[in-house]
Structures are given as C-alpha cells and as structure tokens.
Amino acid sequence: MMTAGILAKESDVPLYTVRHYTRIGLLRPSRHPRNGYKVYQHSDATKLRFIKSAKALGFTLTEIAHILDEAKHGNSPCPLVREIIVYHIEENKRKIQELKLLQRKMEKSLNDWSNMEDSMPNGESVCHLIESVAEIEK
Numbered sequence: 001m002m003t004a005g006i007l008a009k010e011s012d013v014p015l016y017t018v019r020h021y022t023r024i025g026l027l028r029p030s031r032h033p034r035n036g037y038k039v040y041q042h043s044d045a046t047k048l049r050f051i052k053s054a055k056a057l058g059f060t061l062t063e064i065a066h067i068l069d070e071a072k073h074g075n076s077p078c079p080l081v082r083e084i085i086v087y088h089i090e091e092n093k094r095k096i097q098e099l100k101l102l103q104r105k106m107e108k109s110l111n112d113w114s115n116m117e118d119s120m121p122n123g124e125s126v127c128h129l130i131e132s133v134a135e136i137e138k
Contacts, residue, residue, distance in 0.1 A: 001032070001039040011048040018048070026051060026065055058088050109133050 004022070008015040021027045022038065027047065029038035047068070054064045063084050070077035113129045125131055 001030075001041065002045075004029075004038060004040065007040045007044060007048065011045050011052070013048065013052065021048070021051065021061075024061065024065075026061065026068065057085065058092075059084060105133075 002010070004018045005015055008018045011018075018027065018040075022029060027040065027044050029040045029044065031037070032039045050068075051061075051064055054067065055061075059067070067077040067080060067084075070080055109129075112132070116129060116132065119125070119128050121127070
C-alpha cells in the first residue's frame with residue numbers, strides 16, 4: 001500500500017494529478033483501517049501508467065474511463081480503442097485542414113496589408129486592416 005504522494009513520485013506525475021484522478025473516479029483508493037488515509041495499491045501505479053500512455057495518444061479522460069470500465073467488466077477494450085483512435089485521426093485531419101486554410105488566409109492578409117497605410121480609429125473604424133478582410137469576404 002502507498003499514499004498518494006508515494007504513488008505520484010513512483011509514477012512520475014504531480015500529486016494533484018493523482019488527487020484529480022481519484023476525485024473523478026479513475027483511481028479508487030481504499031482507506032487505511034487505522035488512520036482513514038487513502039491508500040493506493042501497486043495496481044493503481046499500473047493504471048496510472050496506462051492513463052499516461054493513453055493521454056499521450058490523445059485519449060480524453062472520459063474515453064480512458066470508458067476503456068477502463070470495459071476492462072473492469074471483463075471485456076476487451078481493444079475494439080473501442082481502435083474506434084476512438086480512428087475518430088481522433090479523422091478529427092485531427094479536419095483540424096489540420098482548417099489550420100492550413102487559416103494559415104493561408106493570414107498570410108494573404110499580411111501580404112495585402114503591406115500595401116495599406118496605417119490609420120487611426122475614427123469612430124467608424126477600429127483597425128482598417130482587419131476590417132478590410134471582412135470587406136473582401138462579403
């Protein structure tokens with residue numbers, strides 16, 4: 001048995017991470033019979049390493065909880081893991097495309113602005129550079 005501090009140190013995570021995972025139910029310590037302190041088992045260190053690995057792959061804590069629940073109920077979580085990672089890959093591809101589009105838009109705006117003079121706000125305009133982009137998009 002070990003305390004949250006020892007578990008954090010052995011797992012190379014901050015103590016607040018152990019406490020947070022305990023609060024949201026990913027880790028479920030027992031209580032020490034004599035002092036009532038939360039105590040963790042070595043299996044919690046294994047689970048914490050699993051959580052770190054899953055997070056490094058982009059899994060959310062909600063998804064990790066679902067995966068752990070599948071395993072707890074004696075089901076292979078592997079089909080679920082594949083399904084989730086496929087979703088994340090597709091979502092990342094979509095986000096990358098959006099970022100590429102935004103990058104091109106930003107670069108074009110900067111290029112267009114190189115020929116425009118600076119101006120002062122006048123009650124009708126705050127920054128004509130940004131406002132010129134809105135005009136172009138109409």
